[in-house]
Amino acid sequence: MRVGVLVSGRGSNLQAIIDAIEAGTLSAEIAVVLSNKQDAGGLERARKHGAPAVWLDAKPFAGRPDSREAYDRAVLEVLQKHEVDLVLLAGYMKIVTAVLITAYENRMMNIHPSLLPSFPGLDVQKKAIDHGCKIAGCTVHFVTEGVDEGPIIIQAAVPILEGDTPEALAARILEQEHRIYPRAIQLYAEDKLRVEGRRVSVADAEPVATGFYNPG
Secondary structure (H helix, E strand, O other): EEEEEEEOOHHHHHHHHHHHHOOOOOOOEEEEEEEOOOOHHHHHHHHOOOOOOOOOOOOHHOOOOHHHHHHHHHHHHHHHHHHOOEEEEEOOOOOOOHHHHHOOOOOOEEOOOOOOOOOOOOOHHHHHHHOOEEEEEEEEEEEEOOOOOOOOOEEEEOOOOOOOOOOHHHHHHHHHHHHHHHHHHHHHHHOOOOEOOOEEEEOOOOOOOOOOOOOO
């Protein structure tokens, strides 16, 4: 399975995906890594591991009434050129439009650092702490036109500790992101995901009835 990864920053989730592929726990290959930022660390990670790395500058599209759609059409051309089967957003700081979402319906995933549907958008760790939440976490979901609203594939929970800072909480959540994103991709590669409306079912999934409480 050929995956295309869209990044804007350092690419730590990209690295987790690469590591899983090289460890043999993820049946996929990186077809292309694309960024809207020329200096994105994710591009260098791609080059280091021999994957095509593409910077697509958004400036030439600025000022057009359809600038976002036009940019995504250019992104789509790159993905199609590299014969991408599954698109992965990994710290991609642009809202994708229907141009990409339609072309890759139920074939585009995103990782978000909260337990959706709680706290979509930005600054989610601070929001969770400010709301007095006891549990935070991360979510892998299919991408739809609503921001962080797509069908949920897999989630991981992280306790919010007394005196937590957004930075400390984000670091603990990131560890779980690196675990569940490759897992979600592998489930897709094994053709085990079924989307029915807002629900994603997993074929042959082992039921888990355990959990934890915070505070204990």
